[in-house]
Amino acid sequence: MEDVNFPQRLVHVDLKGAPPRMNYYEQIFPIIASMGATGLLVEYEDMFPYHGRFSHLRAPHAYSSEDIAALHTLAATYNLSIIPLIQTFGHFEFILKHDEHRPIREIEHYPNALCPTHPDSFPLVTKLITQVLELHTSDKFLHIGADEVWHIGKCPRCQDYMEDKKMSISEFFLAWMFKVAWWVKKQHPHLTIIMWDDMMRNVTADVLKSSGIGELVEPMVWQYQTANFDLPSDIFSRYSSIFKGLWTASAFKGATGSTQFLPPIQHHINNQLTWKRVLSENKGEIKNFRGIALTGWQRYDHYAVLCELLPVALPSLCLCLRVLTQGSFTESDHDYVSQALGFPHRINVLPFPRPQVVEQGANFPGHKVYVGVQMWSNFVCKYQAISNSEGMLGWFSDYLRSRNFTNPVQVENIMSQVNEVAENLSELRTHLIPWLLEVVYEDTVEEWVGSFIDPLLKKLTSVIEECKTQIMIGGRVRDYKKSDY
Numbered sequence: 001m002e003d004v005n006f007p008q009r010l011v012h013v014d015l016k017g018a019p020p021r022m023n024y025y026e027q028i029f030p031i032i033a034s035m036g037a038t039g040l041l042v043e044y045e046d047m048f049p050y051h052g053r054f055s056h057l058r059a060p061h062a063y064s065s066e067d068i069a070a071l072h073t074l075a076a077t078y079n080l081s082i083i084p085l086i087q088t089f090g091h092f093e094f095i096l097k098h099d100e101h102r103p104i105r106e107i108e109h110y111p112n113a114l115c116p117t118h119p120d121s122f123p124l125v126t127k128l129i130t131q132v133l134e135l136h137t138s139d140k141f142l143h144i145g146a147d148e149v150w151h152i153g154k155c156p157r158c159q160d161y162m163e164d165k166k167m168s169i170s171e172f173f174l175a176w177m178f179k180v181a182w183w184v185k186k187q188h189p190h191l192t193i194i195m196w197d198d199m200m201r202n203v204t205a206d207v208l209k210s211s212g213i214g215e216l217v218e219p220m221v222w223q224y225q226t227a228n229f230d231l232p233s234d235i236f237s238r239y240s241s242i243f244k245g246l247w248t249a250s251a252f253k254g255a256t257g258s259t260q261f262l263p264p265i266q267h268h269i270n271n272q273l274t275w276k277r278v279l280s281e282n283k284g285e286i287k288n289f290r291g292i293a294l295t296g297w298q299r300y301d302h303y304a305v306l307c308e309l310l311p312v313a314l315p316s317l318c319l320c321l322r323v324l325t326q327g328s329f330t331e332s333d334h335d336y337v338s339q340a341l342g343f344p345h346r347i348n349v350l351p352f353p354r355p356q357v358v359e360q361g362a363n364f365p366g367h368k369v370y371v372g373v374q375m376w377s378n379f380v381c382k383y384q385a386i387s388n389s390e391g392m393l394g395w396f397s398d399y400l401r402s403r404n405f406t407n408p409v410q411v412e413n414i415m416s417q418v419n420e421v422a423e424n425l426s427e428l429r430t431h432l433i434p435w436l437l438e439v440v441y442e443d444t445v446e447e448w449v450g451s452f453i454d455p456l457l458k459k460l461t462s463v464i465e466e467c468k469t470q471i472m473i474g475g476r477v478r479d480y481k482k483s484d485y
């Protein structure tokens with residue numbers, strides 16, 4: 001098997017959730033650069049400082065233009081390039097959720113994809129790109145997204161258009177991407193344009209060729225699985241016959257479940273190794289391999305809950321970068337990264353099933369959040385175990401409680417176990433909030449605590465209250481209810 005190198009190793013920074021504070025970048029850039037990152041693929045989403053007519057698109061804690069300038073200076077210090085990513089077709093939720101942009105939805109009640117034949121769509125997309133590029137004048141690449149465009153050719157206007165031009169869905173998709181990329185290239189001839197490949201994955205070479213897209217963009221083939229990639233067998237030769245360059249994308253987090261909270265690191269390591277193998281096997285077919293982006297999805301889409309936070313996934317990111325620079329994953333690679341991040345032991349790459357021993361003692365930026373989330377997941381598991389315990393199921397069922405027919409001996413035992421979890425969780429909450437605030441903004445802390453701690457605390461409190469009531473009732477005669485039987 002021929003060896004393969006990854007000329008570029010980009011770290012995807014997905015800002016559609018839990019965006020880091022600026023000083024967190026300052027702390028992690030030296031680490032990721034030393035581990036082999038060559039650049040950043042920055043998916044701003046609503047964190048970009050859109051202005052003028054588009055200032056409403058900004059999130060409450062959106063970066064300022066000064067922040068983005070500072071990000072460039074900082075990245076340059078560590079020889080990291082910056083590639084901005086802006087969606088231009090699907091995953092347009094952060095724009096289409098606003099009432100004023102509702103008319104350009106492809107399907108009126110779905111906020112996912114824009115309608116390419118609506119007269120307002122193209123001016124909107126080009127204006128947004130213009131604002132983004134104004135703050136990226138020194139950068140050489142632009143990623144225009146275009147993955148997972150599920151709603152395409154659905155509105156009557158698009159259907160009429162396609163019928164009139166005798167276009168298939170693929171041709172229609174490519175025509176829009178061509179239009180966008182052509183415009184970018186005309187304004188900024190120095191830019192190399194990248195786009196996700198999944199919408200082109202099964203499109204024939206003839207259709208790709210006649211679309212003209214090959215002259216304008218370079219595809220980024222994403223695959224986050226291990227062992228077997230779900231890719232057409234001719235993909236590399238087909239793409240190499242059409243496009244001037246080829247990119248791939250793996251994942252270091254945010255790809256194993258929309259509610260995942262700790263990255264299953266071994267999975268992500270295997271994903272990098274699989275990419276390495278697949279590229280080596282196809283090396284003869286690939287004309288101009290540009291490199292890989294390690295994606296770190298922060299939500300599955302704009303509306304989803306948060307998945308693994310960046311500080312929680314920094315060990316995974318560093319291990320994955322190590323795999324890409326070394327081409328393998330040995331015990332000495334494992335030790336190297338563990339020591340670099342200040343772990344007193346080897347990083348645990350198999351964090352599931354929970355509960356597990358919490359990995360204390362590391363000192364990388366954000367390590368307290370890493371510890372806190374592990375502790376939280378252990379408490380969640382502990383409560384699940386209590387809920388499924390014989391005491392709870394056998395002596396504290398919904399039926400028995402509704403009839404006030406419980407034995408205080410059992411209830412006291414349940415209450416003390418639930419109480420312990422509630423106290424631990426409550427204490428963790430007071431520590432985790434300031435730990436999180438060191439890394440992310442207030443709105444992320446509100447969301448994380450509001451999603452994953454407070455609902456559980458509320459539940460635990462209500463169980464404790466019910467235990468108290470039942471203990472007071474003190475094991476009396478069952479409340480019989482009149483039945484229809």
Ligand SMILES: [Zn+2]
Nearest residue numbers: 115116155158
């Ligand atoms: Zn349409």
